[in-house]
Amino acid sequence: MKARIMFGGILAAGxxxxxxxxxxxxxxxxDKAAPILEKSFELKSKPSSASLSVAFAGWGEVMVNGxxxxxxxxxxxxxxxxxxLSSVSFDVAGRLRPGRNTIGILLGNGWFNAFTKTSWGFSxxxxxxxxKARGSLVVDGAVVLETDxxxxxxxxxxxxxxxxxxxxxxxxxxxxxxxxxxxxxxxxSPWGAVSPEDAAPCREFDVFExxxxxxxxxxxxxxxxxxxxxxxxxxEVEGESGAVVSIDYDESIKEDNSLLGYVAVYIxxxxxxRPVQHDEYVLAGRSGGERWHPRFTYHGFRYAKVSVSxxxxxxSIRARFVHSAFPEAGSLQVSDETFAALQSSTLRSYxxxxxxxxxxxxxxxxxxxxxxxxxxxxxxxxxxxxRAGYVHFLRMMLDAQLPNGAVPCILPCSxxxxxxxxxxxxxxxxxxxxxWQIYRFYGDDLAAREAYPAMKRYLAFLxxxxxxxxxxxxxxxxxxxxxxxxxxxxxxTDSAYAYSFNRQAAFWAARFGDGEAAAAFGARAEAIxxxxxxxxxxxxxxxxxxxxxxxxxxxxxxxxxxxxxKEKTVRRLVEAVRARKHLAGFGILGAKWVPRVLAANGHADxxxxxxxxxxxxxxxxxxxFGDGTLREKWDDSCSHNHIMFGDISAWAYEYVAGIVxxxxxxxxxAFRPNFVKGVESFSARHMTPHGEIKASWKxxxxxxxxxxxxxxxxEVAGK
Numbered sequence: 001m002k003a004r005i006m007f008g009g010i011l012a013a014g015x016x017x018x019x020x021x022x023x024x025x026x027x028x029x030x031d032k033a034a035p036i037l038e039k040s041f042e043l044k045s046k047p048s049s050a051s052l053s054v055a056f057a058g059w060g061e062v063m064v065n066g067x068x069x070x071x072x073x074x075x076x077x078x079x080x081x082x083x084x085l086s087s088v089s090f091d092v093a094g095r096l097r098p099g100r101n102t103i104g105i106l107l108g109n110g111w112f113n114a115f116t117k118t119s120w121g122f123s124x125x126x127x128x129x130x131x132k133a134r135g136s137l138v139v140d141g142a143v144v145l146e147t148d149x150x151x152x153x154x155x156x157x158x159x160x161x162x163x164x165x166x167x168x169x170x171x172x173x174x175x176x177x178x179x180x181x182x183x184x185x186x187x188x189s190p191w192g193a194v195s196p197e198d199a200a201p202c203r204e205f206d207v208f209e210x211x212x213x214x215x216x217x218x219x220x221x222x223x224x225x226x227x228x229x230x231x232x233x234x235x236e237v238e239g240e241s242g243a244v245v246s247i248d249y250d251e252s253i254k255e256d257n258s259l260l261g262y263v264a265v266y267i268x269x270x271x272x273x274r275p276v277q278h279d280e281y282v283l284a285g286r287s288g289g290e291r292w293h294p295r296f297t298y299h300g301f302r303y304a305k306v307s308v309s310x311x312x313x314x315x316s317i318r319a320r321f322v323h324s325a326f327p328e329a330g331s332l333q334v335s336d337e338t339f340a341a342l343q344s345s346t347l348r349s350y351x352x353x354x355x356x357x358x359x360x361x362x363x364x365x366x367x368x369x370x371x372x373x374x375x376x377x378x379x380x381x382x383x384x385x386x387r388a389g390y391v392h393f394l395r396m397m398l399d400a401q402l403p404n405g406a407v408p409c410i411l412p413c414s415x416x417x418x419x420x421x422x423x424x425x426x427x428x429x430x431x432x433x434x435x436w437q438i439y440r441f442y443g444d445d446l447a448a449r450e451a452y453p454a455m456k457r458y459l460a461f462l463x464x465x466x467x468x469x470x471x472x473x474x475x476x477x478x479x480x481x482x483x484x485x486x487x488x489x490x491x492x493t494d495s496a497y498a499y500s501f502n503r504q505a506a507f508w509a510a511r512f513g514d515g516e517a518a519a520a521f522g523a524r525a526e527a528i529x530x531x532x533x534x535x536x537x538x539x540x541x542x543x544x545x546x547x548x549x550x551x552x553x554x555x556x557x558x559x560x561x562x563x564x565x566k567e568k569t570v571r572r573l574v575e576a577v578r579a580r581k582h583l584a585g586f587g588i589l590g591a592k593w594v595p596r597v598l599a600a601n602g603h604a605d606x607x608x609x610x611x612x613x614x615x616x617x618x619x620x621x622x623x624x625f626g627d628g629t630l631r632e633k634w635d636d637s638c639s640h641n642h643i644m645f646g647d648i649s650a651w652a653y654e655y656v657a658g659i660v661x662x663x664x665x666x667x668x669x670a671f672r673p674n675f676v677k678g679v680e681s682f683s684a685r686h687m688t689p690h691g692e693i694k695a696s697w698k699x700x701x702x703x704x705x706x707x708x709x710x711x712x713x714x715e716v717a718g719k
Contacts, residue, residue, distance in 0.1 A: 019146075020134050020135060020136050020146035020147045020148065021134065021146075021147055021148045021149070021185050021186070022057070022132050022133070022134045022147070022185070022186040022189055023037060023132065023133060023134070023147045023148070023149070023151055023153075023183040023184060023185055023186065024037075024107070024130050024131065024132040024133070024153075024183065024184045024186060025037060025107065025130065025131075025153040025154075025155075025181075025183065025184065026130065026153070026181070026184040027107075027130035027131070028113075028129045028130040029130075030109075030113075030115040030160075030162065031160065032130070032155075033155035033156055033157075033158060033159045033160070033178075033179075034106060034107055034108050034109075034131075034155075034156045034158035034159075034161050034296065035106075035107050035130075035131075035153045035154070035155060035156065036104050036105065036106050036107075036153065036154055036155075036156045037104070037105040037107065037133060037147070037151050037152070037153050037183050038102060038103065038104045038105075038151065038152050038153070038154070039102070039103050039145060039147075039150065039151045039152070040100055040101065040102045040103075041100075041101055041102075041103075041137075041144060041145050042099060042100055042101070043096060043097070043098055043099065043101055043139065043144075044098065045098050046096065046097055046098055047093050047096055047139045047140050048093065048140055049091075049093050049139070049140055049141070050091070050092045050093040050096050050137065050138065050139045050140070051089055051090070051091060051092070051137070051138045052064070052069070052089070052090045052092045052103065052135065052136075052137045052138075053087050053088070053089045053090075053135055053136055053138075054087060054088055054090075054105060054133055054134070054135035055085055055086065055087035055088075055133065055134045055135065055194045056075075056076055056085065056086065056087070056088070056107070056112075056131070056132070056133055057081070057085055057112045057127075057129075057131055057132040057133070057191050058107055058108055058109055058110045058111075058112040058113055058130075058131025058132065059074055059075060059076070059107070059108035059109070059110035059112075059131070059295075059296050060075065060076075060088075060105055060106060060107050060108065060131070060133060061075070061105070061106045061108075061295065062088075062090060062103070062104070062105055062106075063102075063103070063104035063105070063106065064092050064095040064096065064101070064102075064103060064104075065095060065096075065097070065101055065102055066102070066104070067095065069090045069092060069095065070090060071203055071204075072088075072201035072202060072203060072325075073201075073202050073203060073204060073295070073322060074110070074202040074296070074298060074322070074355065074356060075088060075197075075201055075202065076088050076197045076199070076201075077197065077199035077200075077201070077202070077324075077356035077357060077392060078110060078111035078112070078356060078357060078412055079192070079195075079392075079395075079396060079399070079412070080192070080396045080399040080400045080411065080412045080413070081111065081112050081125070081127045081191055081192065081412060082125070082126065082127050082191065082192055083192040083193070083399035083400070084192045084193050084194075084195055084395070084396075084399050085191055085192055085193070085194050085195075086194070086195060086196070086197040086198070086199075087134075087135075087194050087195070087196055087197065088196075088197045089196065089197075092137075096139070103137065103145065105133045105135070106156055106158070106295075107130075107131035107132070107133060108131060108158070108161050108295060108296025109130075109131055109161055109162060109163065109296060110131065110163060110296060111163060111412060112127065112128075112129075112131055112191075113128055113129060113130060113131055114128070114162075114163050114164070115128060115162065116162055116163070116164040116165055116272050116274070116276075117271035117272040118164070118271075118272065119417065120365070120367060120410065120414060120416070120417045120418075121414035121415070121416025121417040122412075122414050124414060124415075124416055125414040125415065125416075126415070127191050132186055132191075133147060134147050134194070135147050147183075148185065149182060149183065149185045151182075151183035152180060152181070152182065152183060153180070153181050153182065153183045153184070154176075154177040154178055154179055154180040154181070155173070155178040155179045156173070157169050157170050157171060157172075157173040157174050158295060158296065159173070161294075161295070161296035161297060162274070162296075162297060163296075163297060163366065164276060164277075164297075164366065165272075165274045165275060165276055165277075165278060165297070166275065166276070166277060166278040166279045166280075166294065166297050166299070167279050167280075167294035167295065167296055167297045168279070168280040168281075168282070169279075169280070169281050169282065169292060169294070170282040171281065171282060171283055171284035171286075171290060171292070172241055172242065172282060172283075172284050172285075174284060192399070198388060198391060198392050198395070199324070199356060199357075199388055199389055199392035200324045200325050200326055200386070200388045200389050200392075201324070201325050202322060202323065202324055202325065202355055202356050203322070203323075203325045204231070204320045204321070204322055205320070205321045205322070205323060205351075206229075206320070206321040207318050207319070207320060207321075208225040208226065208227050208229065208318060208319040208320075208321065209225070209318050210223040210224060210225055210226075210317065210318070211224050211225060211226035212224040212226075214253070214257040215257060216256075216257050216258050216259075216305055217256050217257070217258050218258075218307075220305050220306060220307040221305070221306050221314075222253060222257050222258075222259070222303055222304070222305045222306075223303065223304045223305075223306065223317055224253075224302065224303055225301075225302055225303070225304070225318075225319040226302070226626065226628075227302060227319075227348065227627065227628045227629075228251050228300070228301070228302040228348070228352070228627040228628060228629040228640055228641045229300070229301065229302070229319060229321045229348065229352055229362075229641075230298055230299070230300050230321065230322055230323055230351070230352040230353070230355050230362035230641075231298055231299065231319060231320045231321050231322035231323075232279070232293050232294050232297070232298055232299060232319070232320055232322065233247050233249075233279070233293065233304050233317055233318065233319055233320070234291065234292070234293040234317070234318050234319075234320055235247070235281065235291070235292055235293070235306075235314055235316070235317050236289050236290070236291050236314070236315045236316040236317075237281065237283060237289065237290055237292075237312055237313065237314050237315060238283075238287075238288070238289040238290065238312065238313055238315055239283050239285070239308075239310065239311050239312025239313060240283065240285050240310055240311045240312065241283060241284055241285025242282065242283065242285070242310055243282070243283045243285075243308065243309060243310030243311055243312035244280055244281070244282050244283070244308070244309040244310060244312075245280070245281045245283070245306060245307075245308055245312060245314060246278065246279070246280050246306070246307045246308075246309070247278070247279045247280075247281075247304050247305070247306055248275070248277065248278050248304070248305045248307075249277040249278070249279075249299040249300070249301035249303070249304055249363075250262075250263070250277065250301055250302070250303050250304075250305070250363075251300060251301055251302050251303070251363060251627070251639075251640045251641060252302070252303070252640065253303050259303060259305050262364070262638075263276055263277055263300075263363050263364045264276040264277070277299045277300075277301065277363060279294050279297070279299075283310075283312055289315055293320065298322050298355055298362065299362070299363060300352065300361060300362030300363030300364075300366075300641055301319070301363065302627055302640075304317065304319070321351070321352075322355060323351040323352065323354055323355050324351070324354045324355065324356060324386070324389055326351075326354070326380075326384035326385055326386045326389065327384065327385045328383070328384060328385075328687075329381070329382065329383060329384050329385045329386075329686060329687045330382045330383050330384075330653065330684065330685055330686035330687065331383070331684070331685055332649070332652055332653065332657070332682075332683070332684050333681075333682070333683045333684075333696075334652075334679065334681070334682050334683075335679055335680040335681045335682070336612065336678070336679050336680075338612045338614070338620050338623070339611070339612055339652070339679075341620075341623050342611070342612070342619055342620060342623070342648060342649075343649055343652070344628060345622070345623065345627075345628050345629050345630055346379060346630060346643075346646045346648060346649045347383060347649070348628050348629050349629045349630040349641055349642060349643045349646055350376060350379060350380055350383070350384075350643050350646055350649075352629065352641050352643075353372070353376075353641070353642070353643045354380070354386070354389060356389075357389070357392070357393055357396070357411065358372065358373040358376070358380075358389065358390075358393060358643075359372070360372045360632075360639070360642060360643075360644065361632065361639040361641055361642055362641055363639070363641070364638075364639055367410045368393065368396070368410050368411040368412065369409060369410050369422075369427070369644075370397070370407075370408070370409055370410065370411065370423070370427040370428065370429070370430040371409070371426055371427035371429075371476065371479065371588070371644065372588075372642070372643055372644040373390075373393060373430050374426075374427075374429040374430045374433040374434070375588055375589075375591075375592055375644055375646070375647060376643045376644065376646045376647065377390060377433055377434065377437050378437060378647060378650035379643075379646050379647055379648075379649040379650040381437055381438075381441045381650075382649065382650050382653045382686060383649060385687070387438055387441075387442060387444075390434045390437075390438065390447075391434070391438070391447050393411060393430070393434065394430065394431070394434040394435070394447060394450075394451060395450070396411040396412060397411055397430055397431055397454075398450070398451060398454050400412070400413055400418070401454050401457065401458070402419065404457075404461055404464075405454075405457035405458045405459070405460050405461030405462075406419055406423075406458075406461050407423065407428050407430075407431055407454075407458060408423060409421075409422035409423035409424075409427045409428075409475070409476075410422070421475075422475065422476055423474075423475045423476070424474050424475015424476045424477065424490070424494060425462070425472060425475065425493075425494045425497035425498055425501070426475070426476065426477060426478075426479075426493060426494070426497055426589055427475060427476060428458065428462075428475075428497075429497055429500075429501070431451060431454060431455060431458055432455060432500070432501050432504050432505075434447060434451070435447040435448035435450075435451050435452075435508075436448070436504055439664050440661060440664055440665075441661070441665070441666075441688075442664075442665055442689055443663075443664040443665020443666075443667065443689060444665070445508075445511065445664075448508050448511075449512065452505075452508050452509075452512060455501070455504075455505050455508065456505065456517065458501075459501060459502065459505055459521070459524075462498055462501070463524075466498070469527075469531035469534070469535065470495075470498070470524065470527050470528045470531050471491055471494075471495040471498070471528070471531050471532065471535060472491070472494040472495050472497075472498045473490050473491035473494055473495075474490075474494065475490075475494070476490075477489075477490040477493045477494065477587075477589065478493055478549045478586060478587035478588065478589040478590055479587045479588045479589070479644070480587045480588055480632065480633050480634070480644075481549075481584075481585070481586055481587035481590070481634075482583070482584060482585065482617040482634045482635070483634075483635060485547065485585050485586065485587075486545060486547065487587065488544060488545065488547055488549035488550045488553075488586070488587075488589070488590065489536070489544045489545060489550065491535070492532075492535075492536050492543070492544045492550055492553060493549065493553060493589055495528060495531070495532050495535075496532065496553040496554065496556075496557050496560060497557075498528055499525050499528040499529055499532060499557055499560055500557050502521045502522070502524045502525035502528065503521070503522070503525045503559070505517070505521040506518045506519075506521035506522040506525060509521055529559065529560050532554070532560060533554075533560075533561075533562045536550070536554075537554075537562050537565070540568060540572075541565060541567075541568030541569040541570075541571055541572040542569075542572055543569065546572070546576070547576065547585060547586070547590075548573060548576050548577060548580075548585040548586045548590050548594050549585075549586040549587065549589055549590030549593065549594070551569055551572050551573040551576060552573060552586075552590055552593035552594045552597045553589075553593060554569060555569055555570065555573070555593075555597040555600075555601070556592075556593040556596060556597055566601075570597070570601045570602075570603070573594070573597060573598065574598065574603050574606060577594070577598065577606055577610060578606065581613075581615075582606065582609040582610045582613045582618075583613070583615060583616075583617055583618060584610065584617040584618050584619075584634055588644045588645060591644075591645045591647065591648075592647040592651075594607075594610065595607040595610060595611055595647075595648065595651050595655070596647075596651055596654075596655060598610070599651070599655035599656075599674055600655065604655060604656070604674035604676050605676055605677050607651075607655070608656070608674075608676040608677070608678075608679070611648050611651075616634060616635065616636070617634030617635070618634070619645065619648060621634070622636070625640070627640050627641070629641040629642075630642055630643060630645050630646055631645075632644070652682075652684070653684050653686065655672075655674055656673065656674055656676060656682055656684075657673060657682055657683065657684035657695045657696070657697075658670075658671050658672040658673030658674065658695055658697075658706075659671065659684060659686060659693055659695050660672055662717055663715075665688065665689045665690070666686075666688035666689065666690060666693065666714055667690075667713070667714065667715065668714070668715040668716075668717060669693065669710065669714060669715070669716060669717065670716070670717040670718070671695055671706070671708050671716065673695065673697050673704075673706055675697060675699065675704040679699075680698060680699050681696070681697065681698035681699070682696065682697055682698075683695065683696030683697070684696070688711070688714065690710075690711045690712065690713040690714050691710075691711025691712070691713075691714075692709075692711060693708070693709070693710050693711070693714065694707075694708060694709045695707070695708045696708070
């Protein structure tokens with residue numbers, strides 16, 4: 001009789017075997033080398049099919065007969081470790097042979113063993129320990145190998161690896177079996193359920209050669225790659241055995257060419273004394289040179305400082321852009337050089353901040369801040385098929401939701417940080433925005449069905465935070481406005497989101513047949529809208545403090561503005577924008593709302609000036625620094641690679657090119673281009689579930705000429 005064995009997403013028929021076990025190299029200490037777990041076995045003939053499935057606590061690389069399988073890096077993408085881990089499956093039939101075969105698993109710490117001491121508390125998380133693996137090999141329908149105590153472990157040449165600190169590799173240790181020992185069988189698994197990998201994998205992409213070579217005050221060489229990216233350096237070196245090449249990464253340098261060191265200071269202030277964004281390679285001393293790049297870390301950088309200890313020379317160095325492998329879904333072409341540069345900067349910032357999960361920055365934190373995620377999501381989906389990345393991140397939020405309905409502001413999150421500061425409705429919006437935008441772009445409501453129970457729990461939690469009128473005030477709001485602009489009232493922006501959440505929940509409840517809940521959520525949204533206008537409408541179009549974000553909020557969230565007063569509020573917003581001479585007067589929430597509201601209400605020229613004017617504060621002001629990325633703050637301080645101001649790309653698709661999806665999955669669209677002054681041509685293309693939509697316009701003899709095309713199955717409104 002044959003047994004059916006479910007493990008790590010692989011269902012196979014074969015002889016019954018003991019369940020696979022979690023095993024490790026017993027490397028809980030941060031200073032222990034990355035372990036290799038290994039097992040040899042015999043095959044009588046070359047298999048016609050063979051599937052290897054491995055679940056990881058940490059990052060890992062799988063080797064069959066000494067060669068790495070696949071091109072993914074930093075794999076698998078992290079989950080919320082106390083609730084879920086991922087398994088990765090490989091087709092290895094072509095790598096197996098008759099006779100003796102060997103499976104090896106190299107384990108890295110990754111997010112699972114993020115031991116660097118920071119204010120985010122990952123080093124104190126209950127799951128923190130050495131990386132582990134659990135796996136099985138199915139050959140021609142039979143399970144022939146599973147992880148257990150018969151596996152061996154030995155130390156790899158990766159003698160240190162850390163998500164935030166970096167990696168040290170000692171090439172002198174290659175080919176040996178240092179510190180060989182039995183693999184440790186973990187007696188219990190406190191790390192959550194195992195699910196097949198559902199995120200887009202990370203891979204290496206663009207290569208950047210040094211644009212300048214500088215000399216630091218200590219005589220070391222600093223390489224400027226001319227672009228701020230996520231990833232690592234690849235080096236080719238030659239020299240004596242034991243010589244060390246050290247690489248320190250940074251996104252900025254000082255006037256004397258020394259690295260700014262902001263990230264290192266930020267981490268050290270929080271208790272960790274190890275170098276940050278620092279890699280080391282110890283030479284084996286091979287003639288003809290040696291090539292290397294790290295495996296189990298990544299950095300955010302434009303500059304790399306290289307120092308050499310011992311007799312060795314760096315023959316070449318280049319930077320590799322590492323990010324999630326999203327297929328392209330769209331592109332923009334524009335005659336205006338400023339906006340073209342902003343589009344390029346937005347895409348680079350977006351990809352730099354999607355290394356497995358969406359993050360705030362690729363250097364200082366690498367944290368999956370939910371506010372940044374929801375604000376940049378439309379930019380992501382217009383330009384890339386990033387659905388898998390967002391569904392994975394949504395599931396992390398579902399796993400991290402507390403019984404009382406609260407969700408954290410960063411994912412993954414530790415018990416120490418995430419629930420107690422930094423959240424609020426504008427960040428918690430991931431729970432609603434991810435299902436909504438996936439439905440809007442793909443016509444797929446599966447994510448919403450999965451998240452709907454969590455939405456209801458969250459809204460019960462939000463009601464508990466509300467005042468007697470249903471208005472909310474907690475967490476963060478219009479983050480990072482210019483220094484001369486007061487932050488918009490938190491109660492106003494929070495309550496606007498609460499209104500939107502209840503409207504979306506009412507939509508899903510009705511769609512899923514929950515009529516009673518649909519009526520309740522709809523009534524709640526109406527009550528919040530009434531209370532919102534009572535609390536914040538000052539008359540004559542003015543809301544809240546009269547600032548740009550306060551004025552844009554009721555216009556952005558459909559139906560929230562006081563009835564009959566919309567035109568007045570639009571006028572007030574236009575006046576406020578023009579009074580500042582189109583300098584930004586908002587933080588990250590207004591950065592999304594204001595350009596959209598202006599363009600949607602007949603003032604696209606004002607929105608265009610706002611986006612493209614080159615003074616500070618403004619998006620185009622950042623272009624002068626040559627990083628090719630967006631920044632964290634208008635005044636140029638802090639991170640130089642952030643995506644939270646990055647909705648301008650999505651805005652351009654919908655409000656300049658004019659592609660407006662009217663029904664889910666682009667089943668029906670409208671074309672509403674805005675022929676902004678001073679621009680000679682603008683075009684966009686986007687791949688929908690039905691095929692590619694194109695829209696373009698140009699000015700000919702002073703008059704606009706607009707063209708579009710849609711694939712079969714897409715209806716055009718008004719045609």
